[in-house]
Amino acid sequence: MTAVPDGGAPLRPCAVEARPSVGGGAATELRHDLKLIAEMIEPGARVLDIGCGDGALLAYLVRHKGVDGRGMELSQSGVNACVGHGLSVIQGDADRDLAAYPTGAFDVVVLSQTLQATREPRKVLETLVRIGRRAIVSFPNFGFWRIRLNLLVCGRMPMSPLLAHPWYETPNIHLCTIRDFVAMCDEIDVRVERSLTLDRHGQPYSLDPHGSLANLLAEQGVFVLSEKRG
């Protein structure tokens, strides 16, 4: 976590690890992008948070929105912390363990900053919209100008607050740009219901998420997806 990219500012930890602690009920401040996601979820919904980390979003949703919340997390320490705080979380892997859920099991399935770490993102997306009526997916935009510039100027694999690992130990094996993501959704049976692009501080841009400018300026994208019907 202390590595500094060439000429760059010291890095913040990566997104998943940066999730604030559940803290046993203290009023924790939710990260901006997670707050945006939380706002998209209706009270009382059945929610599955995949890659839930230490359960910050889930705890927030259970406490403030009364959702029926479940989580899935790869790291055992994350799972144990969540369960120890009364959240319903299982140890699991988005690639392997989503298939077991029945169709329409959830109102909302959240995949925050995890898609790029899956082995088969396309299949995962298709599963998300099958098991949830809606899926909310956020991911780092590899088309973000700082990342482009970083590669251009430094000639090394770009690192950023959302992509904080050096190339040889990054879990992020399927990075994409916002345009890549939209193109894939068009190709497969996934409908984009709503999309947001966020700046470096997690604030939404009022840009057309499908345009080139958003693909250049946004550090991450948040997409609300559903299954294409008919």
Added chain:
Amino acid sequence: MSTLISQRLRSRPDQEWPGHRLLVHEPLRLDCGVDFGPFTIAYQIYGTLNPDRTNAMLVCHALTGDQYVADPHPITDKPGWWETMVGPGLVLDTERYFVICANVLGGCMGTTGPQDINPATGDPWALSFPVITVRDMVRAQKRLLDHLGIDSLFCVTGGSMGGMQVLQWAASYPECVFAAVPIAAAARHSAQNIAFHEVGRQAIIADPEWCGGRYLSLGRRPVRGLAVARMAAHITYLSEPALHRKFGRNLQDRHAVTYGFDADFQVESYLRHQGSTFVDRFDANSYLYITRAMDYFDLAAEHGGSLANAFKGTPSRFCIISFTSDWLFPTSESRELVRALNAAAANVSFVEIETDNGHDAFLLHEPELFETLRGFLTGCAEHRGLTRSW
């Protein structure tokens, strides 16, 4: 010494053992087709049932466990098998919850089992005792709860065979189980586990003192066979790293091997001790019957081959717990259970705890087990609307 205590176990009228007893008059229809009864259930209770009767917890014991979950054992005087878990201020907080633990049907600590007298013959049941299943054990426990006026359990928990009972409870009486915590368990007994049980049973049966199961009527006891069964089973409760850590190849009270068949190694001495103390408190026929019940356990088979069907529409909240070094009920079995519960859209948590204590970890001081369980129960208590005091 061991023979003396064994004598005590056999001749002692079970009424002398401390705790509660319920005589169930209405016969129980067992899986084997027999209507069994009347029969006795011996049980212990801790804490106070709240006025709404919503704070009851059922603890299910393992193969060789008993109802003395937090009391000294009446024969061995050893502390209760889960006394670090059950008590005031502990994870299963008896200031908050009303904890019940009953000896299983077929057991030998007061609940009717093969060592008890068959009223029809005046002799011990021995092998005329009907073969029972985990589902039969749970049916018997349900009678006890009906008697106690408890319609819905806040939580059912237990390790190993106790965990099998938890799963059976959730499958048979879903509306009665608010939270289910099977620990180091599985939805069916594996071929390897059946194989180990068969070794144990054959050790008992091969003991000439077993006498076709009629040893009690003949004033004999197959202590050697039962001890060997326990020794073999005990190995499966540990792990290779734990055995190595505890004993290595260390010698027992000697500096060199003796070129004989004494217990040269500490691990041999330890196992012999485990075997010889076990026979003081356990009945050989009970061992046959209860291991059989575990072997027959297969929740999916009961539900058309689909484990998810066993939990279809379940309202219960599940917390599945496994241990990394448990090779008797490995994490893969728990994972299968989690997948089935997910397929049933159940509310499930799953925690694997890293330890080298093997299957026995559920009985030992595993801080992460305690923390997880405490957190899960606290969350469930909030959902159940259980306040801290009443």
